Amino acid sequence: MAVGRDVLIxxxxxxxxxxxxxxxxxRVGDFTRIGAFVEIQKNASVGARCKxxxxxxxxxxxxxxxxVFIGHxxxxxxxxxxxxxxxxxxxxxxxxxxxxxxxxxxGASIGSNATILPGIVIGKYAMIxxxxxxxxxxxxYAIVAGNPAVQxxxxxxxx
Amino acid sequence: MAVGRDVLIxxxxxxxxxxxxxxxxxRVGDFTRIGAFVEIQKNASVGARCKxxxxxxxxxxxxxxxxVFIGHxxxxxxxxxxxxxxxxxxxxxxxxxxxxxxxxxxGASIGSNATILPGIVIGKYAMIxxxxxxxxxxxxYAIVAGNPAVQxxxxxxxx
Amino acid sequence: MAVGRDVLIxxxxxxxxxxxxxxxxxRVGDFTRIGAFVEIQKNASVGARCKxxxxxxxxxxxxxxxxVFIGHxxxxxxxxxxxxxxxxxxxxxxxxxxxxxxxxxxGASIGSNATILPGIVIGKYAMIxxxxxxxxxxxxYAIVAGNPAVQxxxxxxxx
Numbered sequence: 001m002a003v004g005r006d007v008l009i010x011x012x013x014x015x016x017x018x019x020x021x022x023x024x025x026x027r028v029g030d031f032t033r034i035g036a037f038v039e040i041q042k043n044a045s046v047g048a049r050c051k052x053x054x055x056x057x058x059x060x061x062x063x064x065x066x067x068v069f070i071g072h073x074x075x076x077x078x079x080x081x082x083x084x085x086x087x088x089x090x091x092x093x094x095x096x097x098x099x100x101x102x103x104x105x106x107g108a109s110i111g112s113n114a115t116i117l118p119g120i121v122i123g124k125y126a127m128i129x130x131x132x133x134x135x136x137x138x139x140x141y142a143i144v145a146g147n148p149a150v151q152x153x154x155x156x157x158x159x
Numbered sequence: 160m161a162v163g164r165d166v167l168i169x170x171x172x173x174x175x176x177x178x179x180x181x182x183x184x185x186r187v188g189d190f191t192r193i194g195a196f197v198e199i200q201k202n203a204s205v206g207a208r209c210k211x212x213x214x215x216x217x218x219x220x221x222x223x224x225x226x227v228f229i230g231h232x233x234x235x236x237x238x239x240x241x242x243x244x245x246x247x248x249x250x251x252x253x254x255x256x257x258x259x260x261x262x263x264x265x266g267a268s269i270g271s272n273a274t275i276l277p278g279i280v281i282g283k284y285a286m287i288x289x290x291x292x293x294x295x296x297x298x299x300y301a302i303v304a305g306n307p308a309v310q311x312x313x314x315x316x317x318x
Numbered sequence: 319m320a321v322g323r324d325v326l327i328x329x330x331x332x333x334x335x336x337x338x339x340x341x342x343x344x345r346v347g348d349f350t351r352i353g354a355f356v357e358i359q360k361n362a363s364v365g366a367r368c369k370x371x372x373x374x375x376x377x378x379x380x381x382x383x384x385x386v387f388i389g390h391x392x393x394x395x396x397x398x399x400x401x402x403x404x405x406x407x408x409x410x411x412x413x414x415x416x417x418x419x420x421x422x423x424x425g426a427s428i429g430s431n432a433t434i435l436p437g438i439v440i441g442k443y444a445m446i447x448x449x450x451x452x453x454x455x456x457x458x459y460a461i462v463a464g465n466p467a468v469q470x471x472x473x474x475x476x477x
Contacts, residue, residue, distance in 0.1 A: 002335055002337075002338060002354070016181075017161055017181060019161075020161060020179070020181060020338070022334075022335060022338060022354040022355075022372070031250060033250070035198070036161070036181040036198055037181070037196050037198065037214075037355050037373070039353070039354055039355070039372045039373070039390075049243060049244050049248065049249075049250055050243050051243040051250075051251075054181070054198045054216055055196070055198070055214060055216055055232075055234070055355075055373060055391075057372055057373055057390045057391065057430070059390075067242075067243050067244045067248060068243055069241045069242050069243040071234070071236070071241065072198075072216045072218075072234045072236075073214075073216065073232060073234045073274075073373075073391060073431075075373070075389070075390045075391045075430040075431045075448070076430075077389070077390075077429070077430050077448050081427070081445060081473075082387050082389065082427050082429070083385075083387050083425070083427055084367060084368050084369040084385050084386055084387040084425075084427070085367050085385045085425070089367065089385060090367075091349060091351070091367055091369075092369075107242070107243075107244070109240070109241050109242055109243070111236070111241070111274075112216070112234040112235075112236050112274055113232075113234045113272065113274040113292075113431065115391075115429075115430055115431040115448045115449035117448055127240060129292075130234070130236050130274045130276055130292065131274035131292030131306055133431075133447075133448065133449030133465075145307075146306055146307070147292075147306045147449055147464055147465045148463075148464070155240075175340075176320055176340060178320075179320060179338070179340060190409060192409070194357070195320070195340040195357055196340070196355050196357070196373075208402060208403050208407065208408075208409055209402050210402040210409075210410075213340070213357045213375055214355070214357070214373060214375055214391075214393070226401075226402050226403045226407060227402055228400045228401050228402040230393070230395070230400060231357075231375045231377075231393045231395075232373075232375065232391060232393045232433075266401070266402075266403070268399070268400050268401055268402070270395070270400070270433075271375070271393040271394075271395050271433055272391075272393045272431065272433040272451075286399060288451075289393070289395050289433045289435055289451065290433035290451030290465055292465075304466075305465055305466070306451075306465045314399075
């Protein structure tokens with residue numbers, strides 16, 4: 001079982017396969033459901049009544065508000081120029097990079113296999129298409145798709 | 160081990176790491192091979208002599224016929240507008256959405272990290288390029304690639 | 319624990335969750351770090367001081383040199399026309415296809431959810447954008463992004 005003792009877990013959270021996830025140092029809000037093969041890192045925060053689907057990765061610096069849907073295989077990021085080592089060839093440690101923060105606002109949905117670049121706000125009830133690569137801010141209620149993702153509609157007007 | 164007792168498993172199926180998969184309520188045909196970190200949901204059906212590679216997700220409503228190759232990190236979907244909750248903020252249950260079905264016909268191949276939108280038929284012996292996002296029907300023998308995927312060739316004429 | 323006895327592991331390698339990876343018949347160099355839900359196949363080679371992030375798949379025929387960063391959900395490939403079976407419908411075995419090799423040179427970084435087609439060399443210190451689908455050679459120091467990936471900059475000139 002890879003649910004760390006330092007995880008702050010709310011009331012009624014469902015982790016269907018605690019032996020097949022990797023959660024540490026994060027918060028998970030009330031009644032949120034978490035699938036298999038999910039990793040949530042330290043200093044990430046997931047709100048209440050969210051659905052975090054299988055194979056997704058939520059990194060340090062990501063804040064997910066309440067009632068958000070994260071599809072399968074979704075990858076968040078927190079560094080624009082990631083490296084394994086510093087310029088002198090020694091392994092990078094936490095001190096060697098600054099986490100760039102990302103926020104997903106209430107009720108948004110992120111489609112499966114989407115990739116979220118760092119430093120982005122995804123607006124309330126926005127809908128990120130499956131396979132999209134999100135490289136900049138997404139407005140409330142916007143529907144976006146593609147690589148890079150562009151707005152294709154508004155959820156208030158249907159598709 | 161996360162292979163449910165309700166999984167209908169054919170003869171000679173290979174699941175290389177039963178402790179690292181999540182299979183429940185699905186069918187898997189004879190001699191099919193299933194890699195690590197694979198999830199197959201209830202009411203999904205996989206044919207005979209298929210290869211389901213690591214990190215792939217096959218959801219409810221997906222029918223995979225015989226002799227199909229599913230690459231690594233392939234994500235199927237069954238909902239165009241997924242949400243964590245209903246409009247009043249309560250968690251969605253199975254009753255709150257209609258599964259949209261997808262079919263992959265005999266002998267087709269789906270490249271690694273491809274994403275398959277719901278409601279699609281992928282034709283016989285079609286070849287879906289790695290990283291493709293498939294948003295509409297794929298003809299028999301077609302080669303498709305890109306996001307969104309477009310046809311780039313026909314497997315009968317080579318690439 | 320799915321770290322095979324045939325894995326050649328260097329000094330000081332960190333595998334954070336040995337029960338949540340699948341490594342067999344490969345080499346891993348000194349001080350490299352490997353996240354959860356990673357699969358590394360036989361005849362793959364990972365250098366020293368690399369970071370292999372969660373959910374990534376490194377297949378047979380891939381050589382990763384020293385100090386390389388592999389993001390989360392990165393998929394390598396080794397076959398352009400993968401099939402589950404041979405033309406007569408019997409299961410493919412190793413004898414039925416030729417592995418196409420891929421090399422990632424020293425210090426390169428591959429962003430999360432990127433897909434690497436087979437037969438490619440990724441140059442020294444190159445930077446592959448998150449979600450990119452790399453279909454041809456990447457020069458030393460190049461920054462590439464998109465599907466298919468195109469060069470968008472040079473790391474020596476910043477972004």
